[in-house]
Amino acid sequence: MIRVKLFDEEHEQDLEESVNGFLSSLNDDxxxxxxxxxxxxxxxEEDDSIFCFSAMVIYKR
Known part of the structure; x- marks a missing residue:
């Protein structure tokens, strides 16, 4: 079965940690x-930019 896992973070380092943590639970195949x-x-209101870093991992379960 093909599945997806979505990640959404305000900082790119947080996204990297989240995705890498999930990937470590998967086998390479x-x-x-x-x-x-x-x-x-x-x-x-704050005169600031808001960033949204997101990733979708597509994997087999």
């Missing part, structure tokens, strides 16, 4: 693909 995306928004 279970991993199919990893999709990565960065989104940027503006917080007009």
């Amino acid at each position: 279970q991993l199919i693909d990893i999709k990565y995306e960065v989104a940027v928004g503006e917080d007009l």
Whole structure:
């Protein structure tokens, strides 16, 4: 069965740790693909940028 696991973090290092932690629970032959995306928004009240780092791991279970 093919499954997906979604990750969403505000900092890229946090995303890296989360994804690596999950990948360590998989065997090499279970991993199919990893999709990565960065989104940027503006917080007009704080005059700041908001980053969203996300990844989707596609794997066989």
